[in-house]
Amino acid sequence: MLCLGIETSCDETALALVRDGRLVDQCLHSQEKLHALFGGVVPELASRSHLTALPALLECLLERTETTLGDIQVVAAARGPGLLGSLLVGLGMAKGLALSLQVPLVGVNHLHAHLLAAGMEQDISFPALGLLVSGGHTQLYRINSPFHFELLGRTLDDAAGEALDKAATMLNLPYPGGRYIDALATGSTPNPTLFPRPYLDNRNLDFSFSGLKTAFSQFIGEHPQLRIPFQADDAKLRGWAEAHPELGTVCASLNWSIAETLRTKVLRALNDGGPYRSLITAGGVAANSMLRALLTETTQGHDLELILPSPGLCTDNAAMIAYTGWLLAEAGWHHDLTVEAVPRGKPIVWDYRRLPDDASAKPVCLDTCRPPN
CATH class of the missing domain: 3.30.420.40 (ATPase, nucleotide binding domain)
Known part of the structure; x- marks a missing residue:
């Protein structure tokens, strides 16, 4: 299974492809120099930069991996926590791709993805x-x-x-x-x-x-x-x-x-x-x-x-989003197009659905992140 991951939770714009739990490649656009002028991240500038960078990054990733859009089987995006404007840009792109390609969409908890990222490099006990x-x-x-x-x-x-x-x-x-x-x-x-x-x-x-x-x-x-x-x-x-x-x-x-x-x-x-x-x-x-x-x-x-994780997987990156999205999709969990971005400070609920959709699935708080019984 080939999963495209999209990361736009703060000031890094990134796309990655993970196939069967292993990183294929990723492309990153850093906004570091832009925000250095202000001594910190400016949310409005961050979201505008994501909007500009994402199309070129997608083209770059597909070209480098000799992949077509038709090869993508799952689309995953960071849904939160993060800067709301930035999250909306990435999640919006993910929804558009999932709808047009008719593939599952997975919204990923950015924090949990950080902790699972090392799974691409070694087994986690x-x-x-x-x-x-x-x-x-x-x-x-x-x-x-x-x-x-x-x-x-x-x-x-x-x-x-x-x-x-x-x-x-x-x-x-x-x-x-x-x-x-x-x-x-x-x-x-x-x-x-x-x-x-x-x-x-x-x-x-x-x-x-x-x-x-x-x-x-x-x-x-x-x-x-x-x-x-x-x-x-x-x-x-x-x-x-x-x-x-x-x-x-x-x-x-x-x-x-x-x-x-x-x-x-x-x-x-x-x-x-x-x-x-x-x-x-x-x-x-x-x-x-x-x-x-x-x-x-x-x-x-x-x-x-x-x-x-290796240093490249410690900072914000799309590989961890694609990998966590792949894990969830492999287990049969996905979102529909109503999935919402969640800014920092608000709880993220377990609102995944089973493939095919299970209407009885109930959201639970991801502070104790686990599927409902």
Whole structure:
């Protein structure tokens, strides 16, 4: 079965083809330079850019894979959570293709797709503990199967990736800045007392990084010499960092505070809610080198398999959408043309139908993502 995946949940426009669970190819258009001018994603510009880029990306993907539209057997699109305007563009294209090609349509939960993406590269052992860490989300799940996600904890305010990106903005690093924080931290020893490990004085599995962001802002206000006095390209940034080694210590300390907070909550979940057979870590921050190192130590101590997608599958991509869409279609689940886009902050319901349509199918909340009995 050949599935076309469409990803437009935020500021990356992407299309991918997955055949029988394996990636054929994908095409990506990044809006990074566009939004860098504003220091963050501008929703209206993002949706307009998706609208412009998608037709050319589809033509590129079909040409590179020597595929025709008639070869596509399933169309999948990210339905949420994300920016509503951006989601509507991708989902609209998916509906048009599914209708014209007379093939099943599958709306995909963007967050669950992140956690399942590693399945294209290796087998996933269930039940798994899933840690999703990105610019917009920090969540923990118990994953009993590709269709059964139980939400254990979520961020109450800022996500870990947002804290990293905002800290980078305070230092005048290029946007998006999380990867620059990680790069500057490499080779430096963190100071565990420099920044707090936020929201650990409790027994729950939720997260909160707004206080850490405030602490970092206050620290930079007291040490303004750490701010880079120009808009740095990579070469200038390396030179500045070599001349100011204290910057590396600050970045390493922030990195450690976030990574150690995430590890502490993971340990809490492992001890309180097991057993688990694997730990899946996904999302853009899953590429963070310190987080990967700490989680490697954690899983080795608990005899767990650590599943980390390759860096290209950590950030937003269409391969994960196509793969999750393929999994659902293979199991007989699909949507009709009334499927709606779901913006961030609203629950996504299980409103799939069986092939052929089962009129008795009832929606259930995807916080405990599983098919109805």
